[in-house]
Amino acid sequence: MGMVFTLYGAAGSGSVPVEATLRLIGQDYRVVEAPTWEGEAERDKVAAVNPMRQVPALVTPGGEIITESAAILIWLADSHPQARLSPAFDDPRRAQFLRWMSFIPASIYSMFWVRDEPARLVGDNLEAQTEIQRRTIDRIADCWRMMDAQVAPGRFLLGEEMTVLDLYVATASRWTPQRRRFYAEAPRMAEVVRRVDALPALQAFWSERFPFEDGWEG
Numbered sequence: 001m002g003m004v005f006t007l008y009g010a011a012g013s014g015s016v017p018v019e020a021t022l023r024l025i026g027q028d029y030r031v032v033e034a035p036t037w038e039g040e041a042e043r044d045k046v047a048a049v050n051p052m053r054q055v056p057a058l059v060t061p062g063g064e065i066i067t068e069s070a071a072i073l074i075w076l077a078d079s080h081p082q083a084r085l086s087p088a089f090d091d092p093r094r095a096q097f098l099r100w101m102s103f104i105p106a107s108i109y110s111m112f113w114v115r116d117e118p119a120r121l122v123g124d125n126l127e128a129q130t131e132i133q134r135r136t137i138d139r140i141a142d143c144w145r146m147m148d149a150q151v152a153p154g155r156f157l158l159g160e161e162m163t164v165l166d167l168y169v170a171t172a173s174r175w176t177p178q179r180r181r182f183y184a185e186a187p188r189m190a191e192v193v194r195r196v197d198a199l200p201a202l203q204a205f206w207s208e209r210f211p212f213e214d215g216w217e218g
């Protein structure tokens with residue numbers, strides 16, 4: 001049993017909001033780097049802790065394994081209430097928090113299994129692969145637009161206080177179709193993610209784990 005959290009993850013991946021959360025709550029952790037989208041060898045690194053061979057996967061100091069980005073984020077935030085990164089059970093924001101924390105993996109993140117390697121669904125049919133990549137871009141953009149129309153952000157997505165939902169959206173909105181399209185589809189959330197990008201407490205972290213490199217907005 002290790003004394004710290006072990007996180008299977010990769011720069012720029014769904015482990016990034018989890019890593020940001022671990023930093024903000026002041027928990028030590030080590031990362032087993034596994035950019036799973038690069039191929040079988042990287043996916044195999046994760047197989048022992050997650051048969052889905054996906055990151056993020058968190059191993060707690062007690063040896064418990066938690067997969068699924070939203071579950072990890074909610075569990076970490078709820079179990080460190082002093083960090084104020086999730087609304088408490090009786091907080092009026094709780095229902096919307098759970099709603100959008102579920103929406104991201106169900107409707108948006110799931111598209112990346114489909115589009116990262118469309119051959120898993122359509123074999124070597126190149127025309128079908130291209131069509132899947134084209135249509136999933138629009139589906140992701142549509143989902144961001146629908147979410148934007150139904151949230152009522154303040155400084156952050158649920159109001160004046162940041163939660164793990166903000167970290168999750170700030171990261172996922174940088175994936176395909178990237179931020180330029182996201183800003184156009186989701187103008188209200190655009191202001192929030194820019195605020196999260198600029199948080200002084202996370203500047204060193206972003207540079208290390210999801211740098212704002214030339215052309216990063218797409």
Ligand SMILES: N[C@@H](CCC(=O)N[C@@H](CS)C(=O)NCC(=O)O)C(=O)O
Nearest residue numbers: 013014036037054055056068069105
């Ligand atoms: N439902 C999972 C999805 C995780 C996921 O798709 N992770 C990507 C990396 S960002 C991955 O490991 N992809 C490799 C694959 O699915 O084969 C979650 O929310 O954690």
